Amino acid sequence: MVTAVYPAPLETSRQVQFAVVVRPILWQMRCKFVQTQMRLLQGSGLMTRTARPILKGTGSAIATAGVLALAATAVPAHAQEQVSEELGNTIVVTAQKREQNVLEVPVAVTAIGDNVLEAAQVNEFEDLTSVSPSLTITAGGSQAGHSIALRGVGTVAFSTAVESSVLVVVDDVALLQAGQAFSSISDPQRVEILRGPQGTLFGKNASAGVVNIVTRDPTDYFTGYGQVSVTDDEQYRAEAALSGPINDAGGFRVSGYWSDYDGYLDNLTTGSTLGGxxxxGVRGKLQQEYGAVTFTLTADYGEATDSLLPDTYLRVDRANGANADYDLTGITPGKDNNVVRNNVDRFGDSDQLIASFKADIDLGFATLSSITSYQDWRYDSINDQDGTADAVIRHDTTYNAEQFAQEIRLTSPTDGFFDYIVGLYYSDGTTDRSFIRTSPIPPLKQNWDSAADTTSYAAFAQLGFDISDTTMLTVGGRVNHEKIGVFFQDNRPATPIQYSGSDSETAVTGKIALQQFFDNGLMAFASIATGYKGQAYDVSSGFDQRRADNPIASEDSINYEIGLSGRALGGDAQFQLVGFWTDYDNFQAQGVNAQLLAPQFELTNVGKLRTRGIEFETYYSPTDTLTLFGSAAYVDAQIREFPDAQCYFGQTAAEGCVFDPTINQPVQDLAGEQLGNSPDFKFNMGFDYSQPISQSISLFTRGNYTWQSAVNFSLSQNPRTTQVSYGIANLAVGIEGPEDSWALSVFVNNLFDKAYASRIIDDTNPRNDPFVLTQQLPRNYERYFGARLRFGF
Structure with missing residues (x-):
């Protein structure tokens, strides 16, 4: 029998997990609580898997250094040792939809605790790239236009009906649209990033991975905090949380945030500040036990009004009178250019509601879980697309994404040689979009409404077998049936023209993993998993019945991984090393449809991809007051097949662009080229240090540094859209009271004032030859300072 320590009852598991990952506030009280619970468990006989052979050694193996870094950075080192002794070196995670020993997670998963998020100054979803080197985000200028990628693979498409390759989950609720994720990360307990296909447990839109955000649960004692911050560029932010019991068997937690920031880019035409x-938002959780049943009700609502990130001029060639019609008065194109001349301020307004009800029923032989959720996201935007002071092109867009989902899981305990998770899943989602493009140029005008529907039915199972005392085998599979539908109405004619279509598809994904535990405290694993991203409609301008009758085919992937993890330096250092190789077929992207009499660029299955590389994560806590953490990734994300790809403007035959008389288009073959915005190498490293300076005050400092190699933002390999390598450092210094009762700090973001762009666009066309390049500058493209005050009890 493979032996491991497992907290079996749901409530006890939740409390043990909470004790491992919480901040050190009221630490002594929590240690006594954990000790009491462990004695109760041992006395009850519930802990039947008492010790793996490996746990009897000097250090236990781990499946991810990131999860242990969570515990390391969340509590003092001496406290970690105490919990490790009490729990048999067990750390509880939920990355695989069950509360389980991290030794039983044979996947590449990073769990980032709240102290790491604070050290890296992660406040927004897009900031997560500073703590996860395999995660990249391509800016789209608006909340709905951003794309998320893991290991170089993501989805960049104009269509509203195309799934993301990276699924975002918030408190067990899978978001329908990737754009919903781009908001504040408030009251997090941890963020888990699962890399590689996760289709077995998470479904069809997790072909590249999952970002799982877990917020804090209610507590059985009163606790809370409040925090305010201000920056030198006039951002004002506040957040707070309150948690406690409502009776002997239930608790609540209420948290909220507020932020006011005008921005950092100036519109010289309107006099407005943009980019702010x-x-x-507010989130509430109620948790109540009734005998063997635990109910959890969660509601999360937020609103945001943003002045969308405009494109600033990076380069405008003016030699020999070129581009003379561009008004550059007051504008100096370049990487530091933060001014624009737009006749209309870009604007976005969103509101989102996510509600879920979870019931966990302890059946004795297993736990039956039911998760019912509803989400409603609305987003309106105005975009001055031409980027000039003239009224040439304006976009007005409205999104509304709604989804109802129901999941039922049966999860066995893990006190035998065999364990399982089996479940059923249903979701029904709709994304409506209205789009109006106004322009004095008739061919550019657009006015249409659309609706894209998706209904999914799935059954899944994951089984674990103990082959021997030190060897585990995990197998899993999922059958998914999806129905999709589309409605499109072109409002430009006097009598609107309507198009509609529907289709369905059934797909099977699977996974097999083998784990080997060694007496020296190491764990090795090897796995094979398949992924699937469903078929989709190309819902965008130019939609017609041909597109309605011919959805884009689904995208498939297969992933191979090997990993090694464990402890070093007497157990003070922990690490994970993972190698991966993933092949994608029928990759969905914008390409040339060569089958048309008049070929045009649209969403299509362009070919094959391959992403492979090595990922390393570690943390080291040499003393009670110092924790170091870091991670690195080498990712080779390469196109294997992509014929008939779009040429970039000015590309010559010598550079690979040839005219194909069959389709009457200049095209290139991108086989062997790299994916867009995928750095070959990226790393981050950080620290958290505190030192008492009196009996009641400690001095602390924390920070991180992230560096990445050069990237090309253009899939077409345009050499003008390359961002050179750069590194960003963040630092905070402050003082704090005992048990986190209060803290006052000052911080700096982009310490060395390193300018960089989150996207570069070649706007060159026959009307403005030779070259016009624009860029999107992120908030921290230049250095800014701030101060933060926090209090807690």
């Missing part, structure tokens, strides 16, 4: 956001 005014946002607020």
């Amino acid at each position: 956001e005014n946002t607020w």
Whole structure:
């Protein structure tokens, strides 16, 4: 029998997990609580898997250094040792939809605790790239236009009906649209990033991975905090949380945030400041036990008004009178250019509601879980697309994404040689979009409404077998049936023209993993998993019945991984090393449809991809007051097949662009080229240090540094859209009271004032030859300072 320590009852598991990952506030009280619970468990006989052979050694193996870094950075080192002794070196995670020993997670998963998020100054979803080197985000200028990628693979498409390759989950609720994720990360317990296909447990839109955000649960004692911050560029932010019991068997937690920020880019035409956001949100959780049943009700609502990130001029060639019609008065194109001349301020307004009800029923032989959720996201935007002071092109867009989902899982305990998770899943989602493009140029005008529907039915199972005392085998599979539908109405004619279509598809994904535990405290694993991203409609301008009758085919992937993890330096250092190789077929992207009499660029299955590389994560806590953490990734994300790809403007035959008389288009073959915005190498490293300076005050400092190699933002390999390598450092210094009762700090973001762009676009066309390049500058493209005050009890 493979032996491991497992907290079996749901409530006890939740409390043990909470004790491992919480901040050190009221630490002594929590240690006594954990000790009491462990004695109760041992006395009850519930802990039947008492010790793996490996746990009897000097250090236990781990499946991810990131999860242990969570515990390391969340509590003092001496406290970690105490919990490790009490729990038999067990750390509880939920990355695989069950509360389980991290030794039983044979996947590449990073769990980032709240102290790491604070050290890296992660406040927004897009900031997660500073703590996860395999995660990249391509800016789209608006909340709905951003794309998420893991290991170089993501989805960049104009269509509203195309799934993301990376699924975002918030408190067990899978978001329908990737754009919903781009908001404040408030009251997090941890963020888990699962890399590689996760289709077995998470479904069809997790072909590249999952970002799982877990917020804090209610507590059985009163606790809370409040925090305010201000920056030198006039951002004002506040957040707070309150948690406690409502009776002997239930608790609540209420948290909220508010932020007011005008921005950092100036519109010389209107006199406005752009790039800012005014946002607020509130989340509530209620948890109640009734005998063997635990109910959890969660509601999360937020609103945001943002002045969308405009494109600034990076380069405008003016030699020999070129581009003379561009008004550059007051504008100096370049990487530091933060001014624009737009006749209309870009604007976005969103509101989102996510509600879920979870019931966990302890049946004795297993736990039956039911998760019912509803989400509603609305987003309106105005975009001055031409980027000039003239009224040439304006976009007005409205999104509304709604989804109802129901999941039922039966999860066995893990006190025998065999364990399982089996479940059923249902979701029904709709994304409506209205789009109006106004322009004095008739061919550019657009006015249409659309609706894209998706209904999924799935059954899944994951089984674990103990082959021997030190060897585990995990197998899993999922059958998914999806129905999709589309409605499109072109409102430009006097009598609107309507198009509609529907289709369905059944797909099977699977996984097999083998784990080997060694007496020296190491764990090795090897796995094979398949992924699937469903078929989709190309819902965008130019939609017609041909597109309605011919959805884009589904995208498939297969992933191979090997990993090694464990402890070093007497157990003070922990690490994970993972190698991966993933092949994608029928990759969905914008390409040339060569089958048309008049070929055009649209969403299509362009070919094959391959992404492979090595990922390393570690943390080291040499003393009670110092924790170091870091991670690195080498990712080779390469196109294997992509014929008839779009040429970039000015590309010559010598550079690979040839005219194909069959389709009457200049095209290139991108086989062997790299994916867009995928750095070959990226790393981050950080620290958290505190030192008492009196009996009641400690001095602390924390920070991180992230560096990445050069990237090309253009899939067409345009050499003008390359961002050179760069590194960003963040630092905070402050003082704090005992048991986190209060803290006052000052911080700096982009310490060395390193300018960089989150996207570069070649706007060159026959009307403005030779070259016009624009860029999107992120908030921290230049250095800014701030101060933060926090209090807690």
